[in-house]
Amino acid sequence: MKQILFLFLLFFTFSHAEYLDNHSCNECHEKIYEEYQLSFHTKGYFNDTLHRKIADQVSSEKYSCATCHMPMADNLDELITGAARPDKNNKTHTDAISCYFCHTIAYVKTAHKFNVNTKSRQAKNYKPTLYGRLDNPDDSDKHSSTSNPVYAKRVCMGCHSHKLNDNNITVFRAMETKQNSIGCIKCHMPEVSGGAEKMDKRARGRHKSHKFLGIHDKVFRKTGLDINISTQENKILVTLHNKMEHPLIIQPARVKFLKIELIRANKVIWKNYTKKPSEDKQGYFAYSFKQEGKKIIIPAHADEGESYNLLSKEIKELVYRVPEVQSQDKITVGMYVQLAKDDCAKVVDLTGTNYTEPQLMKETEVIIK
Numbered sequence: 252m253k254q255i256l257f258l259f260l261l262f263f264t265f266s267h268a269e270y271l272d273n274h275s276c277n278e279c280h281e282k283i284y285e286e287y288q289l290s291f292h293t294k295g296y297f298n299d300t301l302h303r304k305i306a307d308q309v310s311s312e313k314y315s316c317a318t319c320h321m322p323m324a325d326n327l328d329e330l331i332t333g334a335a336r337p338d339k340n341n342k343t344h345t346d347a348i349s350c351y352f353c354h355t356i357a358y359v360k361t362a363h364k365f366n367v368n369t370k371s372r373q374a375k376n377y378k379p380t381l382y383g384r385l386d387n388p389d390d391s392d393k394h395s396s397t398s399n400p401v402y403a404k405r406v407c408m409g410c411h412s413h414k415l416n417d418n419n420i421t422v423f424r425a426m427e428t429k430q431n432s433i434g435c436i437k438c439h440m441p442e443v444s445g446g447a448e449k450m451d452k453r454a455r456g457r458h459k460s461h462k463f464l465g466i467h468d469k470v471f472r473k474t475g476l477d478i479n480i481s482t483q484e485n486k487i488l489v490t491l492h493n494k495m496e497h498p499l500i501i502q503p504a505r506v507k508f509l510k511i512e513l514i515r516a517n518k519v520i521w522k523n524y525t526k527k528p529s530e531d532k533q534g535y536f537a538y539s540f541k542q543e544g545k546k547i548i549i550p551a552h553a554d555e556g557e558s559y560n561l562l563s564k565e566i567k568e569l570v571y572r573v574p575e576v577q578s579q580d581k582i583t584v585g586m587y588v589q590l591a592k593d594d595c596a597k598v599v600d601l602t603g604t605n606y607t608e609p610q611l612m613k614e615t616e617v618i619i620k
């Protein structure tokens with residue numbers, strides 16, 4: 252019955268129903284709403300400085316980023332062609348990656364440049380139907396709920412999979428073509444305590460977190476990577492294990508880099524770089540782009556691009572030549588993230604802000620026996 256209903260909704264329904272904004276969900280899903288408010292899915296043109304500054308540099312007229320960053324916009328086509336600009340008084344703009352958008356993705360079509368989210372069409376004068384949990388969906392006064400066999404498999408890949416620019420250069424790639432969203436949901440939406448809605452009708456007592464923790468969370472970001480240190484006479488061996496189902500770098504503005512120190516009697520006697528982390532090519536993970544052979548920062552018009560990365564689940568051993576290691580020496584290896592690389596921050600005038608402040612992701616240390 253549920254499958255038939257799903258097919259019915261997908262193929263036979265009519266024009267768009269009224270948009271239910273984020274705040275309207277708060278009435279019943281208070282906890283989830285609060286979590287969601289802390290998440291980066293609420294960030295976009297109006298409250299993410301880095302995003303806005305890059306978007307404005309790419310084009311001061313067209314806002315093509317809307318497809319993924321403002322997907323619910325009631326004038327999406329106009330934003331993309333430049334006939335309209337982002338409007339802070341329009342809820343379908345300020346809601347960014349909204350509850351309603353995510354919960355009405357019926358299918359995701361795989362495509363070369365970037366994937367395409369297909370929305371379920373809602374029947375006029377009926378309450379909207381939302382996709383949610385795969386098992387045991389339940390209705391409410393405000394909306395019907397249904398399970399959609401493709402929902403959990405594809406919901407994240409419409410936006411997070413990959414993006415190529417007009418010259419077919421990869422701007423980012425987080426997912427392989429065959430990969431689904433189940434792993435993404437498992438790590439980024441763990442089950443936490445509290446009912447999925449205020450009344451907790453089903454008395455489940457637990458729900459899937461909507462904080463979507465990621466690189467900004469100090470505790471969560473430690474879990475993505477293992478760092479192991481070993482030594483041989485005049486070598487330090489650093490083994491990195493990316494435990495995530497995506498590359499270490501999936502964001503062209505970011506850099507993640509290693510800081511390695513060999514410390515003897517409280518003095519640093521060797522470091523993997525002297526001034527800038529980029530001096531150590533093995534420990535500097537980032538995208539880089541060129542246009543007509545010249546290095547450029549913003550990838551929109553690049554005709555060449557590459558990334559030095561740690562792929563999904565990859566284990567990499569880095570070897571550093573150092574002065575001979577002695578008993579009681581201490582070695583520390585830290586992986587740091589900079590939300591905007593120095594050169595990127597410079598282009599969009601964010602130097603000296605917390606976007607360029609290196610933040611520790613994870614650190615390991617050993618004392619030689």
Ligand code: HEC
Binds near residue numbers: 411
């Ligand atoms: C195909 C979907 C898609 C399109 C189109 C897209 N983005 Fe994104 N963008 C994403 C996803 C997914 C993320 C989150 C990935 C991450 O943080 O690693 C993101 C994150 C970002 C971030 C990092 C946010 C921060 O503050 O850390 C910036 C900046 C950004 N995008 C800029 C843009 C700009 C500018 C455009 C338009 C020129 C654009 N994006 C178009 C999907 C897209």
Ligand code: HEC
Binds near residue numbers: 273279382385393
């Ligand atoms: C009038 C109260 C009310 C409002 C408003 C409301 N919901 Fe619900 N919703 C419920 C109830 C009740 C359930 C069933 C809970 C259960 O199964 O434990 C539910 C279930 C859900 C589910 C889970 C369905 C499933 O598959 O089990 C999703 C997803 C959902 N709501 C999303 C939303 C979103 C998004 C909004 C805002 C656009 C919203 N709801 C607004 C009451 C509401």
Ligand code: HEC
Binds near residue numbers: 436465
């Ligand atoms: C409609 C497009 C869209 C969909 C669908 C989507 N995301 Fe996102 N997501 C984004 C964008 C855009 C950002 C970056 C926003 C920003 O920082 O400005 C983002 C950011 C994130 C982040 C980064 C958090 C951080 O700290 O930087 C995580 C984690 C994430 N999404 C996980 C998911 C998961 C898991 C799913 C599937 C359940 C999903 N997303 C579905 C567009 C989307």
Ligand code: HEC
Binds near residue numbers: 430435495497
């Ligand atoms: C094994 C757990 C795990 C899985 C599976 C996983 N992630 Fe992550 N993800 C993490 C951790 C931990 C971080 C934070 C550390 C980092 O970014 O290096 C993260 C970071 C992110 C970020 C922010 C990166 C940045 O630099 O802004 C996004 C976006 C994201 N994940 C999306 C996804 C998507 C989409 C999927 C499904 C393809 C997914 N994740 C699968 C653990 C996971």
Ligand code: HEC
Binds near residue numbers: 287348353354383406
């Ligand atoms: C980035 C996409 C995304 C956004 C944004 C989002 N959700 Fe969800 N939500 C999901 C996914 C995926 C699941 C299913 C998780 C599962 O079953 O493992 C889910 C599950 C739910 C459930 C069922 C939870 C449970 O454990 O029973 C409710 C209720 C819900 N969402 C409401 C909301 C509300 C309200 C908002 C906005 C405040 C929201 N969602 C925003 C993707 C999203």
